[in-house]
Amino acid sequence: MFEWLKGDGPQKLFSCFRGKAEVRFVGGCVRNSLLGLPLKDDFDLAITCTPDLTMKFLQEAGICAVPTGIKHGTVSAIVEGVPYEITTLRKERAHDGRYAEVQFTDDWAGDAFRRDFTINALYLDEQGRVFDVVQGKEDLAQGIVRFIGDPDARIQEDYLRILRFFRIHAYYGKGELNSQAFSSCLRWMHMLGILSKERITKEFFKLLEASNPWYVVMQMIDCGMLSKILQTSVAFLPTQELEDKAQYHPGAVVRWASLTPHPCPGLCLSKKQQKSFSALRVPLESSHIRFSLYEQEKSIVLGRWWLACAETFKFSKEKALQDWYHHLEEISSFTPAFFPLNGNILLTNGVPCQRVGIVLNTVKRWWIENKENLCVGECLNYALRVDNAMSIGN
Secondary structure (H helix, E strand, C coil), X not given: CCHHHHCHHHHHHHHHHCCCCCEEEECHHHHXXXXXXXXXXXXXXXXXXXXHHHHHHHHHCCCEEEEEEHHHXXXXXXXXXXXXXXXXXXXXXXXXXXXXXXXXXXXXXXXXXXXXXXXXXXXXXXXXXXXXCCCHHHHHHHCCCCECCCHHHHHHHCCHHHHHHHHHHHHXXXXXXXXXXXXXXXXXXXXHHHCCHHHHHHHHHHHHCCCCCHHHHHHHHHCCHHHHHHCCCCCXXXXXXXXXXXXXXXXXXXXXXXXXXXXXXXXXXXXXXHHHHHHHCCCXXXXXXXXXXXXXXXXHHHHHHHHHHHHHHCCCHHHXXXXXXXXXXXXXXXXXXXXXXXXXXXXXXXXXXXXHHHHHHHHHHHHHHCCCCCCHHHHHHHHHHHHHHHHHHC
């Protein structure tokens, strides 16, 4: 279960602090190990010494140390390319719902009780012993996601914990949402507006990457939370059953496009994300797939076809699955052939510059319809016929 503790990275860290401070792994790596889930290449640790001493001990051991969040007690140690975030035990002294002032401590229980959820407050020492003062192991086994102590108090410390509650349940919860935690989230939902769009966006896309986020997403739609964070109406295109039957995970961006056809002013999106969303929302017919593969990234075409099949699924489940599988291999294995014509060739052969783009696209579509096996001469002859027809039409 904890075989990774014997690895070079953890052993170097334990050796670095042995006899100087007590250090334990905490959070996701402990939680996932108990569930037998894969670990990510980042690890959190808690330590009894202050961050300046953490830096000092790491540097003395020849380990790269970076003061990534030293104000809040966090130092990053890079061991063999893997980051380990080491944070001094602390309790929160003051907060404004976004950020907290912290006070360092050597109290393990106090550090546990300031964390968000019981399943995230599990500590693991060098001997592989798990320390649990909040019934986290029991909740983890039962698939219960609940706040530590008073849910209202935990939420007021950082309102992002509202969204984290839904996200953590999507990954680790079983059955219905914890009613006490859910009620507190609804009670404080109006405070989500004080959070930065960057933090909301990051949390939202993490949720949509879960293997099955749809139960949680439906709860967020029903209570009005999703439209609040997206700042737009939600026109839900149900894809859960299609995902189950097709055994396919379309990814966070495609799932997002299935939730609303509108831009989402509540999110902070990169230009690439905005472009992807706009492209995904353009309907795709099967007859246009091959041409689209020459115009767009393969992932976009695959996403557009998935959404098209999801629309079909509402009326005919069997046809939607047939359509999906019929073109899945074509899209996934697509390798573009070399299109032999270009704008310079057309200009050299007398096509006016104002018609070059239109002629080129027309010829390219014709070339694709003919299985992309026509030579430059055949394409040029067709292009000149197209240009001639356009000139007569004008």
